[in-house]
Amino acid sequence: MVDKEVVIVGAGFSGIGLGIQLRKAGITDFTILEAADDIGGVWHHNRYPGVAVDIPSTTYSYSYEPNPSWSRLFAPGDELAAYAKRCAAKYGVTNHVRLHTRVEAAEYDADQHHWSVRTSGGSLTARFLISAVGPLDQPKYPDIPGLGTFAGPTVHTARWDPTVDLRGKRVAVIGSGATALQLIPEIAPEVARLSAFQRTPIWVIPKPNTTIAPPMRRLFERVPVTQRVLRMATSLLAELVMTAGIAYHMRVPLFVRSVEKLCLWHLEQQVADPETRERLTPKYGLGCKRPSFSNTYLRTFNRDNVDLITDRIVRIVHEGIVTARTDNASGEVTETLHEVEILLLATGFKTMQLGVVPPFPLHGTDGIEVGQWWDEHKYQNYEGISSPLAPNFWLMNGPWAAAGASWFSVIESGSRHIVRCLDEARRRRATQMVVRQEPHDAYMRSMHKKVRHTSFAQPSCSQANSYYFDRHGEAPFVRPISGPALELASRTFDLDHYRYDQAPLPGSQK
Template structure:
């Protein structure tokens, strides 16, 4: 079998397979090393935006985090550690980009085409994370710009920003982290904001060596800390966001905390207004920072909220004014809910149906966030209706558990084909859409958020409107008979 993606999702699938005694698999990735989004994103200031204690596998707590919000280099080192400890190196096929996968209905095999050649596999898992393909803005004239262009997801460390005139487009999670770093070295910084971001105070501190020593000596202590931070995330995201219609006051209270944080850091009322979102907390990914807002008080920083009209050879025109720059930094995020991004490569299943094109035309839909009737022997990590309020690693582990249960069951039955049935698939998708009506994402204000949670149909299939605990239990208890198994002799059990 084959797993595409050597980030934390792909590594988790590999770990779970080995724990079940499965050894005949490969993990394919276009990059030369493991780590996924943490291998690609190395921009100044990059760090996790949830507490470090939560940002690790439940079965492999990391006692070495240096801060309560770990820097990106440490997260990447953790990925390398997991690849070594769980003996995944022998399964890696790095520097190999998957370009297309086609299911052969006669042999029930996937033909996987890469830039290094093709191979066949019985089972295929797409574990490319959602934050994989950088999204460049579609702004007139950008190709004519003669200065340097850098996307935060592909940072050029050989380019020195000291003393330069720099513009940053984008004020999402990446922009929030990189903007203070650039402001400290640039001669001038223009920040182009389309939509403000909700920002919470960041309780960021160095973790004392003594505490790290306790974590190493007594892993249950760290697991307890992880549980507490996960529960806190669940309370905000699940009760506040998913069950918004029942407890709207929780979202309002969180917004009040964010506004108070902004008032403390920005005394200028007019500037505060421009930095305050006009959509509800949760419509768009929020973040934590103590440095972002004060950056706009610096004399060399200007917040530009006029819409960008065009980019010229020398700068950016917004509000009828051209501001000349030397370097343009794109903090414009990733392609997520769009054709070519989910799945990250063409997946051609039954009847020649390409899964991404089918979803793009007929709305995103899955069974338990991982399977589709159009694609036998195929599962998708981080697919439609996957993300809950739990730790990202809890989401990864739930998806991996579901997938490995399927693969081991298919092998036990000696099945050559395993595909989710239409009825449970359709029931799950209908349930997700029904539940979405009670979330913050169904509120009218979310239309103003420019959030990647939404697709071109107006749906928000990025989010799974259920608790992390429920998803964890469901991955271990879903009915395997929701899938149809076919044998080599009669093709159906």
């Protein structure tokens, strides 16, 4: 006997969405283990000023649970956190969640066909184990000498400290990705001086972030089809930018160049100083690094109290940040101390690396630790969700999984894949299922073929410092297909690509 038929790790939108689909399928013997003190995942942890979704909220939501109450087209973070709680409660998932429970390791028992899961609150066994920990879970701290020597408060945006008062202070922000794009324009008006340290500029697309007026919200509530039509429109827009710009980059060069020209025009309209514009201009192609939408980030650099610093950071000291600049003619290096009182790290998250994917030690077939094996042999995952190394295990948000206009495309497709598998295991009375090596390898061959047409095949990506890439120089974060193709695959993959077994009865011989 096992403690639970299904154990899910993570109570963000992935874990909640999977829990909803399990209940719809009549699978109720499951628990969701969550390390934090509340559900919501990235939207529970990220509470920095200006935090918001970076694609339209009508698209960034469950397709079966539209929210007519979004205040803006790109909703702020607190509304996303509230939406997660509301969905979990409405569909009966909340009572399945066990908070303050961090998974420390999991080991597969090949004889009994179950997982032994060790947590901060004790151990339990599960027939099936699913990691639904999102890719933006573990904050990435910059590898800068002296980081711990800074005298003032140091805050990572993913673990925001609301007690730190920025008003009238000299503040430094390290990072220039999607988080900095939201944070910098929000705090610039209240600080005495803001020093923005940029290693790599970001492609910034104009943001149609309109307020959704109360009459429109009432219309969405009373005539739901109107919101579904808007969802179709925003999904198409996001699909064009994210999928065409990244997954089909080489196949639609005219579209990609058009988006780049739009971004460059936007930059010219927003930033007055030509030299600053030049430093904010990406030197890599669209899609190497995730682009984002904003109407406020670029023009913040017109402010008198905002400095854009692109010299390389050499160390952090008690008083602030030391940068260096090399004279091209003489080779002479000049160092500058930037004195600041508060240090904000908008440096993103660890993604495709050991200890993150999977997010805990996972010992599968023959005791192989999956994360270590992937780190040594490159990341690979059938349909972006399962591995021959780990029976009875699925990894949502894993290697070769992210596709489509919204992360909810990945969540719903991954949930559909898993529920189909569990239903088939039940139908066959199987206690173990594992993807076969041959279809797994065929899938990976198709991924490596498709990636040749993506933005990641551009030589300029070497300048992007993108979290899409792993230490092998590959980009396993993204599955290079469209959202509709992702959905179709989750509905039609061959269930015989898995092998099904039954555990021996107690007392029987193998």
